[in-house]
Amino acid sequence: MCAVDRSTTESFGLVRILLATRNKKKLVELQRLLAGSQVLTLDDVSSYPEAPETGATFAENALLKAREGARHTGMITVADDSGLSVDALNGMPGVFSARWSGEHGDDVANLNLLLGQLRDVPIERRNASFHCAAALVIPESAAVGLENENNGLIADRPFAGEFGTPWQVERVVEGEMVGTLLREPRGAGGFGYDPIFVAEGESVSNAELSPTEKDAISHRGKAFRALAKLVDQLAPIVGE
Numbered sequence: 001m002c003a004v005d006r007s008t009t010e011s012f013g014l015v016r017i018l019l020a021t022r023n024k025k026k027l028v029e030l031q032r033l034l035a036g037s038q039v040l041t042l043d044d045v046s047s048y049p050e051a052p053e054t055g056a057t058f059a060e061n062a063l064l065k066a067r068e069g070a071r072h073t074g075m076i077t078v079a080d081d082s083g084l085s086v087d088a089l090n091g092m093p094g095v096f097s098a099r100w101s102g103e104h105g106d107d108v109a110n111l112n113l114l115l116g117q118l119r120d121v122p123i124e125r126r127n128a129s130f131h132c133a134a135a136l137v138i139p140e141s142a143a144v145g146l147e148n149e150n151n152g153l154i155a156d157r158p159f160a161g162e163f164g165t166p167w168q169v170e171r172v173v174e175g176e177m178v179g180t181l182l183r184e185p186r187g188a189g190g191f192g193y194d195p196i197f198v199a200e201g202e203s204v205s206n207a208e209l210s211p212t213e214k215d216a217i218s219h220r221g222k223a224f225r226a227l228a229k230l231v232d233q234l235a236p237i238v239g240e
Contacts, residue, residue, distance in 0.1 A: 019071040022078040025191035058133035066135035082132035134223040175222030
């Protein structure tokens with residue numbers, strides 16, 4: 001099991017959560033959305049082997065990453081997988097959104113490739129949607145006392161991890177944001193495909209919205225607000 005820097009986990013009464021991502025811009029969003037918890041990152045974990053994103057869906061990839069965090073640290077772990085689905089490209093780039101150009105995390109190259117592929121697509125056919133699957137894996141010791149009636153659990157039994165750390169609860173929730181794609185980038189905020197995405201009902205791109213405005217309507221905001229309801233149940237258990 002990987003070592004965790006305990007100097008970062010001494011805040012009594014707060015739920016300590018590992019966010020299983022190294023994406024700095026995504027971390028800023030997730031830490032904001034989970035402001036009621038004490039959030040650790042992979043930078044707080046030594047020798048962490050990140051799980052490859054081999055799932056066919058956002059939910060599968062999110063669970064892969066969250067399970068890996070629980071296995072290697074024994075901590076409550078949250079992970080997400082998100083991406084853009086473009087109608088004119090039959091739902092692509094989808095789960096390949098972060099590596100659409102071939103190199104993972106190259107936002108500029110990914111965006112430019114997508115714009116080139118849509119060069120001849122008229123505005124009325126530039127419909128797209130952002131999707132986010134957020135996964136929560138709770139180690140068995142932290143799950144004692146949790147209510148599990150009608151809370152959307154897809155598993156609620158102990159499951160032995162590769163390194164002997166069992167988990168009792170895992171949950172996946174999803175959020176969606178529908179909109180259209182611009183012909184050129186606008187705005188300096190956000191990340192990924194935000195500069196070319198205009199959400200339904202908005203007149204500016206995601207990159208032109210303030211963080212608060214974006215969180216209120218985004219796929220990630222919707223998913224993590226739903227997930228936070230379960231996290232809130234853990235506070236009295238962890239704080240005992």
